[in-house]
Amino acid sequence: MRVVMNTRSSLAHVDFTRQTFCLLGLPFDALTMPAIIDKLKQAIAQRQPCFLSTPNLNFLVNCLDDTAFRNSVLVSDLSIADGMPIVWLARILGLPITERTSGSDLFDCLRQSPGHHIRLFFLGGMDGVAESACRVLNADSSSAINAVGYLSPGFGSIQDMSSDEMINTINATQADFLLIALGAKKGQAWVMHNRHKLNVPVMSHLGAVINFVAGHVKRAPKYIQRLGLEWLWRIYQEPALWQRYYHDGLRFLKLLLLNIVPYWFWQQTHRTLLAQTELAKVDIIEQSGAAVLVLSGTCTHATIEPIRQALTRIATSYSTIRFDLAKVSVMDSSFIGLCLLAYSHCFKQAGELVFLNVSSEQRRIFTWHCAEFLLTHKDF
Template sequence: MTSHALIGRSRVVVAGLAMDALTEDEVVRHVVAAVRRGEGGHVVTPNVDICRACARDPEVRAIVAGADLAVPDGMPLVWASRLLGTPVPARITGADLIWSLSEAAAANGLSIYLLGGPPGIPCKAAEALRARFPGLRVAGGAAPPYGFEKSAEGLAAVRQALVHADPDVVFVGLGFPKQDRLIGVLRAELPGAWFVGCGGAISFAAGVVRRAPRWMQRAGLEWLFRLCAEPGRLARRYLVDDLPFALGLLAMCLVKRLLRRWRSSRRGVH
């Protein structure tokens, strides 16, 4: 039985992807309950860039479709769901889940593992999380070298360290879809663990990369904050690729909403 069947919650389709209409607290409670039952899983947090990749690549789309939980990381997706009349409760990011799931892990005696980020960053993130949540069990962490997944030796080293640590929750911050492909490989080794593809969350938790202020996050402007911080790396991705996709998605959802209202009014006339 899949975790979808166990939750008994609704899913909504946004940008062609099925997403779970859950709050962050509901995601955390589900993960903790599943771990206690010995049932593992995979959390993916699609944003506009991931939705765009899924629209182009069936293999990438299958990765998202195969995750046990998919929650929107990106206000355009939240806005699109509202326009479609099937709203999701909120934006849920890996950068938020690393804190809320770690808090729940500390409260329930569960262990976490941090995989990803530059050398030394998982250790710094672990220190920050333990300082915030006394008693948190950090089973381990690793910052594998670039390209490790392309060699049998590199992949085996990551797998062996993770299996030896035997954590309950694994945060994998290697960027989509690399992190989620790796999760697909590692899940077989730890069937009772939950894996969270969290992008840059480990670096955020370590304090080496700043997040946007809360008001910018709520207003859907976190991308602008990151663009200003790293224009050379992010300008093409955000301005050339993601922004037109987001605007097109919202325009399409608006048209669907207006058509739905028009048809409803026409039925009322007759």
């Protein structure tokens, strides 16, 4: 491996060791619930920022048409599958995303976990809901989560909800976890707008949780959750949701037929190549102030460790990354997931992400993953 480094100052950290897989344009971390809990607790203990996103089917569908919404997931520090359709797709494609990790389950596990108590701040919800959630949470003496404050800003714009007074109110509580309930798009956008001003380590939009904690909405019984039919229960509880689920379901079927099935057939015809374990080769050169990664061989989950290491080495020195794919024989969802991490790095650093010498087959693979946006020259 040949590396040519420049002298740029250290850049914000992106963890290229994350085991992420691309599903329909979004990254998903292949983590079990205990591993997620450990990462969140570690972020709290070290006071390190951790933006947690929990994409479900509605996220997937809306991110296809909303670049800002998609970017909010791509720059997250953790992205976990909150929806059985995502788990089903992962199983079809043989990805190690084996369980649904809903925001509600995650919150319950944190609430029941032993050790240091977590200071929680609620932002959002209907009038009175956050207050009720705080009261219920603090009345539970066995809970590992303690509510230290809440704000219910109503239905204003992102700017209206981002005043210095609001940010200072949140920071003054020294909260460990900021739980946001403003609607998925607005909640993600609020984090993107304000995360650099907040001193809270963990922040996440977990909109339904605040209603469950407050007792304003009852969660589906466990057997319904296990069957992947919690969406039916949500419609029963909130009938207005049926239109959203109907639209998402139709879009899901279309994606299944036009993206997932063709990629699955491609996997079957390339099993020998995909099974190879020889590590990918990486040559790193500097070209017009950018780091060019010239890749060779197979780029799959079993072979891309050298690419992870190369990206880690160059991240502190380069905001612009170029992947040369001319000598890549095959790639998979794990490699595209790694490309999404590179996109996140370039986005955060206002740099460029460019792919060179992309073959027609490689372009099809990116398209099946709804990641063709990566192949467009990205000058942030």
